[in-house]
Amino acid sequence: MTDRSYPLNTWYAVGWDYEIVRGRMLARTICNQPVVFYRRADGTPVAMDDACWHRLAPLSKGQLRGDNVVCPYHGLEFEPGGRCVHMPSQETINPSACVRTYPIIDRHRLTWIWIGDPASADPGRVPDLHWNDDPEWTGDGGTLHLKANYLLAVDNLMDLTHETFVHAGSIGNEAVAEAPFRVSHDRDRVNVTRWILNQEPPGFWGAQLGKPGPVDRWQIIHFTAPSTIALDVGVAVAGTGAPEGDRSQGVNGFITFAITPETEKTTHYFWAANRNFDIRNMSRTTIWREGVRKIFAQDEAILEAQQTAMDANPDKVFYDLNIDAGGNWARRKVAAMIAAESRSLRRAL
Numbered sequence: 001m002t003d004r005s006y007p008l009n010t011w012y013a014v015g016w017d018y019e020i021v022r023g024r025m026l027a028r029t030i031c032n033q034p035v036v037f038y039r040r041a042d043g044t045p046v047a048m049d050d051a052c053w054h055r056l057a058p059l060s061k062g063q064l065r066g067d068n069v070v071c072p073y074h075g076l077e078f079e080p081g082g083r084c085v086h087m088p089s090q091e092t093i094n095p096s097a098c099v100r101t102y103p104i105i106d107r108h109r110l111t112w113i114w115i116g117d118p119a120s121a122d123p124g125r126v127p128d129l130h131w132n133d134d135p136e137w138t139g140d141g142g143t144l145h146l147k148a149n150y151l152l153a154v155d156n157l158m159d160l161t162h163e164t165f166v167h168a169g170s171i172g173n174e175a176v177a178e179a180p181f182r183v184s185h186d187r188d189r190v191n192v193t194r195w196i197l198n199q200e201p202p203g204f205w206g207a208q209l210g211k212p213g214p215v216d217r218w219q220i221i222h223f224t225a226p227s228t229i230a231l232d233v234g235v236a237v238a239g240t241g242a243p244e245g246d247r248s249q250g251v252n253g254f255i256t257f258a259i260t261p262e263t264e265k266t267t268h269y270f271w272a273a274n275r276n277f278d279i280r281n282m283s284r285t286t287i288w289r290e291g292v293r294k295i296f297a298q299d300e301a302i303l304e305a306q307q308t309a310m311d312a313n314p315d316k317v318f319y320d321l322n323i324d325a326g327g328n329w330a331r332r333k334v335a336a337m338i339a340a341e342s343r344s345l346r347r348a349l
């Protein structure tokens with residue numbers, strides 16, 4: 001059994017694709033594993049353990065020589081596959097001199113690593129966050145470095161009742177907390193659907209719609225285990241058929257989240273706020289991005305405070321409310337992935 005809270009056989013976002021650039025190394029810890037990232041001359045990304053085979057010096061403090069990494073301590077040189085190709089003061093290279101490398105792929109403006117068994121790294125399983133780079137959508141995003149376990153961030157996004165309390169004044173109002181919601185799940189997916197019908201919109205959404213009067217508002221959470229979320233949100237003029245599928249009298253956003261455990265108690269949280277209307281208006285893109293950034297700073301504060309309180313109360317447990325149904329299903333899907341990994345590990349031993 002493992003006491004890890006995260007599975008390893010999955011794609012995790014390690015950063016925005018622009019953060020990994022040619023000619024420079026980026027050190028980042030993913031699932032407790034320090035990794036160094038860089039790009040080859042042809043632009044393809046590389047991920048390898050950030051610890052030299054010889055004496056474990058961090059390779060990220062070394063240099064790039066073409067597509068290879070040179071250790072900062074005694075100059076061992078590793079090619080992008082992790083094999084040592086040069087050792088100082090000796091002609092024969094010890095064939096076991098390798099550092100581990102990882103499958104890595106650019107997709108939907110993010111770069112993703114498979115930290116588990118490389119044999120099962122299927123590029124077809126990179127989570128679908130196509131709204132980040134679909135030509136019919138536009139948007140931009142940012143990163144939070146959260147001092148909290150990644151599942152607290154998942155819980156936070158799987159229940160938007162907290163908007164009423166954490167985000168009062170921007171996207172939260174009483175109507176959110178009072179509206180009923182529906183949870184469905186299938187294999188590694190969980191969806192939570194909430195419609196808030198015929199209510200005055202909160203400030204942000206009223207401004208986006210640009211028309212006075214009540215709206216039908218939706219929040220449809222699409223979760224893919226272990227920690228990717230696409231949040232379909234919007235408002236339409238009340239009674240114009242949005243719940244039945246006609247969104248033509250409304251405005252729609254897809255907020256995407258790729259949430260990656262850095263350690264058990266810290267998290268890389270990559271978000272982007274996309275929309276499919278007025279897509280050439282860059283100032284609206286900036287207003288959305290900065291508005292959403294402020295909203296997530298409020299989440300960051302409550303999640304870090306929650307983690308601190310959990311650490312200070314190690315004997316206490318969580319209790320469940322109806323509103324936790326989505327988050328609890330997400331946690332069950334994650335637990336099933338972890339259990340499947342330990343079963344296959346036991347079989348292999």
Ligand code: FES
Nearest residue numbers: 052054055071074
């Ligand atoms: S620690 Fe890297 S070459 Fe010695």
Ligand SMILES: [Fe+2]
Nearest residue numbers: 162163166299
């Ligand atoms: Fe929030």
